[in-house]
Structure formats: structure tokens, C-alpha cells
Amino acid sequence: MSVFGPFQSNSSRAICLLALFCLPGKGLLAAELSEFNGVFQIHGFLTQGYVKTTENSFFGESKDGSFDFNEIGINASYRLSPAMMASAQLLSRTAGEMYDGSLDLDFAQFDYAYQLNETSRIGFIIGRSKNPLGLYNDTRDVAATRPGIFMPQAIYWDRVRNMVLSNDGGQIYTEGQFANHFFNLQLFAGKTPIDENVEKSYLDPSLNPKMEQDGVTTGGRLLYEWDGGRIRLALSNASLTLDSQTSLIPPGSIDIDYWVLSAQYNDGPWSLTMEYMEEPIDYRRFGGFMDVADTTVDGYYLQGSYRLQADWEMFARFEESHYDKHDKNGKKSSARIGLPPHTFFSKLWTLGLLWEPTEQLMFRAEFSQVEGTIFLSNLENPLPNIKERDWNLFSLLVSYSF
Amino acid sequence: MKIAYHAFAIGLLLCFCGTAQSIDLVINLDVSQETVSRNALRSIFSMRMTRWPDGKPIHVFVMGDKTNLHSDFSKQLLGVFPHQLRRAWNRQIYSGMGQAPTKVESEEEMRNQVAKTPGAIGYLSEGNINERIRTISVE
Numbered sequence: 031m032s033v034f035g036p037f038q039s040n041s042s043r044a045i046c047l048l049a050l051f052c053l054p055g056k057g058l059l060a061a062e063l064s065e066f067n068g069v070f071q072i073h074g075f076l077t078q079g080y081v082k083t084t085e086n087s088f089f090g091e092s093k094d095g096s097f098d099f100n101e102i103g104i105n106a107s108y109r110l111s112p113a114m115m116a117s118a119q120l121l122s123r124t125a126g127e128m129y130d131g132s133l134d135l136d137f138a139q140f141d142y143a144y145q146l147n148e149t150s151r152i153g154f155i156i157g158r159s160k161n162p163l164g165l166y167n168d169t170r171d172v173a174a175t176r177p178g179i180f181m182p183q184a185i186y187w188d189r190v191r192n193m194v195l196s197n198d199g200g201q202i203y204t205e206g207q208f209a210n211h212f213f214n215l216q217l218f219a220g221k222t223p224i225d226e227n228v229e230k231s232y233l234d235p236s237l238n239p240k241m242e243q244d245g246v247t248t249g250g251r252l253l254y255e256w257d258g259g260r261i262r263l264a265l266s267n268a269s270l271t272l273d274s275q276t277s278l279i280p281p282g283s284i285d286i287d288y289w290v291l292s293a294q295y296n297d298g299p300w301s302l303t304m305e306y307m308e309e310p311i312d313y314r315r316f317g318g319f320m321d322v323a324d325t326t327v328d329g330y331y332l333q334g335s336y337r338l339q340a341d342w343e344m345f346a347r348f349e350e351s352h353y354d355k356h357d358k359n360g361k362k363s364s365a366r367i368g369l370p371p372h373t374f375f376s377k378l379w380t381l382g383l384l385w386e387p388t389e390q391l392m393f394r395a396e397f398s399q400v401e402g403t404i405f406l407s408n409l410e411n412p413l414p415n416i417k418e419r420d421w422n423l424f425s426l427l428v429s430y431s432f
Numbered sequence: 433m434k435i436a437y438h439a440f441a442i443g444l445l446l447c448f449c450g451t452a453q454s455i456d457l458v459i460n461l462d463v464s465q466e467t468v469s470r471n472a473l474r475s476i477f478s479m480r481m482t483r484w485p486d487g488k489p490i491h492v493f494v495m496g497d498k499t500n501l502h503s504d505f506s507k508q509l510l511g512v513f514p515h516q517l518r519r520a521w522n523r524q525i526y527s528g529m530g531q532a533p534t535k536v537e538s539e540e541e542m543r544n545q546v547a548k549t550p551g552a553i554g555y556l557s558e559g560n561i562n563e564r565i566r567t568i569s570v571e
Contacts (some may be wrong), residue, residue, distance in 0.1 A: 069531060071525075071531050071532060073525050073526070073532065075526070080469075102527070105525070105526065105528065107525075107528065107531055109482070109531055111489070112482040112483035112487075112489045112490070113482075115485075115528075115530075115531070116527035118528070119526070119528060136526070137528045139528050141528070141529070143482075145483060145487075147485075148472060148477055148481075148485045149471065149472055149481065159528065160527045160528070168523070168529075169522065169526045169527050171552045172526040174518075174519070174522045174524065174526075175519060175523050175526060205480070207471045207472070207475055209471070210471065212471075257511070257514065258471075258474045258510065258511050258512060259473040259516070259520070260511075279439065296512075298513070299513070337515065338511065340497075340498060340503070340515075341515070343515075345451075351562050386515070389496065389497045389498075389518065431522070
């Protein structure tokens with residue numbers, strides 16, 4: 031018997047995995063393909079928004095009414111076998127001064143899942159994949175999956191969207207259904223694409239900050255669902271370090287730790303969602319100049335939706351964000367850092383209406399009353415303009431997906 | 433008076449039976465399963481479970497969201513509204529984690545597709561099956 035004998039006879043599963051790595055197109059792949067022709071699908075979406083604000087700029091020159099808000103995506107997926115799938119999506123996103131509509135590779139991944147038994151599996155993903163954070167991050171740019179025209183900014187900041195959007199690396203995951211309980215755990219590690227939005231949010235734009243990621247972003251999500259999603263609970267995390275150079279102060283690095291706690295209750299036409307985010311930020315070095323900015327950002331939202339008929343839904347949402355979780359009105363942060371208190375928090379009330387006349391088409395209309403400006407982008411509201419404390423936001427959206 | 437009350441109750445019951453149609457879960461003849469659990473059924477129709485216990489790929493067929501048959505199927509057998517099911521599909525399709533089910537336009541097309549696609553599962557109003565497909569019961 032050769033030295034590989036026992037290994038071969040007892041570990042056919044390990045061999046299968048090895049074959050996948052070493053011999054693509056052979057072995058396992060061929061065996062599974064012989065009884066399966068593969069399924070190829072193409073999907074996409076086209077979204078156009080309109081934003082009007084009484085003060086400040088959000089998604090374009092919104093005081094004059096802005097159409098600088100659109101999203102176009104197209105994806106292809108090929109299921110090679112029940113266990114293997116390759117997929118990729120291209121995305122163009124325009125969001126005022128934050129995103130200019132240039133074409134991005136949103137994800138491009140290969141997914142392999144090993145079935146442990148009828149209802150549980152374990153698998154991995156390699157390539158560029160979306161980070162599972164909270165209930166919505168991995169499809170945050172797709173209107174058909176969002177809970178409103180905009181993502182709740184208290185959790186899913188548009189001004190630093192790229193920081194947690196996706197990673198170039200890999201994920202391992204496992205999921206299983208046990209009686210009425212469903213568990214899913216996804217862990218990811220990889221490089222995060224950092225952009226100007228992130229640079230000019232974590233350091234003052236006048237410092238001309240340039241950032242590079244030190245190491246990789248690591249994180250994951252544990253999701254629990256009861257009774258087919260009647261109750262959904264999740265705990266998510268992503269942590270990363272940004273090495274930063276500026277034109278004025280010595281270089282330093284910023285440690286960011288992003289935690290999200292999510293809960294959702296679905297009952298017939300009702301849906302109640304709550305998510306809470308905490309983000310400790312630690313500025314290191316910078317000659318000590320940035321120590322004063324160390325903080326724990328927090329935010330939460332509560333949303334209640336009601337399905338009126340098959341096509342219509344209405345919702346109400348309240349969200350609140352604070353630059354410092356111990357300083358809800360921003361006064362201490364203002365005294366420390368020097369900007370007006372209302373730039374350190376936001377409170378939003380939103381009422382929204384959704385109409386889905388067909389499976390592909392959706393229309394939304396929303397009105398928000400806002401106090402504070404923490405979620406507004408510095409790129410869209412550059413100094414020396416002062417962001418106004420009290421403002422209203424009206425928005426419309428039409429989206430087609432297939 | 434008592435008789436009138438009973439007549440009313442029976443009438444009400446008939447009313448409900450009339451609106452909520454009975455549904456047969458149907459599969460291709462090559463699927464060896466005899467029964468499926470409600471949880472496995474949810475995993476199948478939310479496109480998370482991609483193969484039968486014997487390893488064969490599952491192929492899911494559905495009617496349009498707005499058809500009474502799909503709406504009744506979603507609510508009665510899966511316990512979710514059609515729009516919730518669609519959001520679950522969308523979350524998978526647009527994150528690269530899964531694919532969409534195949535949509536059919538009529539019960540006749542459903543019957544034909546399930547009959548000719550190995551590993552297929554779908555649904556029909558009660559009594560609409562023929563000898564080329566069979567029903568599977570939910571545990």
C-alpha cells in the first residue's frame with residue numbers, strides 16, 4: 031500500500047477539495063457537471079432618484095433639486111453544479127459629489143459549498159465579495175432590496191460607503207437549519223478599496239489626507255432566523271486600520287472597529303426593524319494632534335413598515351447618529367474640535383410610500399425632517415460653507431430590476 | 433335560532449374554503465423524495481438549498497408574484513408574503529450568493545416544465561396534475 035493509501039480511501043472529501051484547488055476542470059468538477067448542464071443567469075437594475083432639500087447638499091446640488099442620483103448594475107452568474115457558482119457584477123453609481131458614476135467591479139467571486147446534510151452546508155468564497163454587515167450592506171446599492179430611497183444613514187453611511195462595502199480576499203461560511211432555527215455565519219478577510227470619501231471623512235479635508243490600508247479588513251456576521259424569517263437577529267463586525275499621510279501634520283494611523291446589532295420582526299404585512307451601530311475610532315501618532323478626535327461613533331434606527339395591499343407599502347423610520355456616544359447633543363465635541371454642535375449628530379424622521387406595480391418596477395416617495403448634519407459629506411458641503419442645522423429632505427425614486 | 437347560527441357558521445367556513453385554494457406541491461418523476469419538511473421547503477423556495485438529499489440539483493419553478501396561486505402558495509406553504517420571498521431572492525441575486533427561480537406564465541407551462549426538467553419542483557392547484565409528474569407532501 032502506498033503512503034497515500036489511507037488518505038485516499040478515508041478522505042475522499044478532502045481529495046475533492048484538493049481537486050478543486052489543484053485540478054480545475056477535472057475530477058469533482060467533471061463528475062458533477064456530467065449530471066448537470068449548469069444554469070446561467072443575467073440580472074440587473076436601473077435606478078433614478080430625485081432629491082430636494084431645504085438646506086445643505088445631499089446627493090448633488092439638492093437645494094435646487096438634484097437628479098445626481100442613479101445606479102446601474104448588471105450581473106451574471108453561472109452555477110456550475112449545485113455546490114459551485116461563479117458570479118460578477120458591474121456597477122455604476124452616481125451620488126452627487128460622492129460618487130461620479132464611473133464603472134466599478136462590484137463583485138467577482140467563486141463560491142463553493144459542501145453539503146453537510148439535507149439542510150446544512152459549509153463553504154468558501156474567493157475573489158471580490160460583498161461584506162455581510164447588518165441586514166442590508168451586501169445589496170445596499172440595489173433599490174429593490176433597500177428599506178427606503180436611502181439607506182438608513184445611522185448604520186449605512188453613504189459618506190464612507192466604500193470602507194465596508196466589499197473586500198478583495200475571501201470568506202468562509204457555514205449555515206444550517208435545525209427545526210425552526212436557521213443559523214448562518216460568514217467570516218471575511220481582504221483588502222478594502224479606500225477612496226476620497228473615506229479619506230475626507232476621517233480627517234479634515236483641508237489636510238489633504240491620503241490613506242492606505244494597513245493589512246486587511248477582517249470581520250463577519252452571525253445571523254439567526256426563526257420560523258422562516260419571522261424573527262431575524264444578527265451581529266456583524268468589520269475592523270480595519272488606515273495608514274494616513276497629510277500635508278500638514280505628521281503621519282499616523284486610524285483604527286476603526288465597526289459593530290452592528292440587527293433585529294427584525296416580520297408578521298404578515300408588518301415588518302419592524304431595528305439596527306444599532308457602534309464604531310470606536312482610535313487615531314494613533316499624527317504627532318499627537320489627532321488624539322482629541324478619538325471617539326466612539328454610534329447610531330441606530332427603528333423602522334416600521336406596513337404592506338397596504340399587494341402593491342403598496344408605507345413606512346415610518348426614526349434614526350439618530352452621534353459622533354460621540356457620550357455626547358448626544360454634540361456640545362462637548364464642539365468644544366473639543368471647534369465645529370458647531372449640530373455637525374456632530376443627526377436625527378431624522380422619515381415617512382415613505384412604496385408602489386410596486388409589477389415585479390420589476392418600483393416607485394418610492396419619501397419625506398424626512400432632519401436635525402443635525404453628521405451624515406452629510408464634506409465633499410458635498412465644503413468649508414467655509416456652514417451646514418444648516420434644521421432642514422427637510424424630499425425624495426423620489428424609480429427603479430427597474432430584472 | 434341555533435340552526436340559523438350553525439348554517440351561518442358553515443356558510444362562513446365554505447366562504448373561506450372557496451377563497452383559499454388547495455395547492456399541490458409537484459415534482460419531476462426522477463426525484464426520489466416522498467416527503468419534504470416545511471423548513472426544507474422554505475430553504476428550497478428561498479433558493480438557499482440547491483440539491484436534493486440524493487445530490488441531484490434542484491430546479492425551482494414559480495408563477496408570477498401577483499397570481500393567486502403563487503400568493504396562496506407563499507402564504508399557506510411557506511408562511512411568507514410574495515414580496516418577502518422576492519426580497520430574499522433579490523438579496524441573493526444582487527450579492528452574488530444565489531440565483532433566481534424560473535418563472536412560468538401558466539399552470540400548463542408549470543406542468544410541462546416540471547415534467548421535463550430533472551430535479552424540478554413547483555406547484556399546481558389541486559387536481560391539475562397528470563401522469564408525467566407527481567405530488568410530494570409536506571411533513
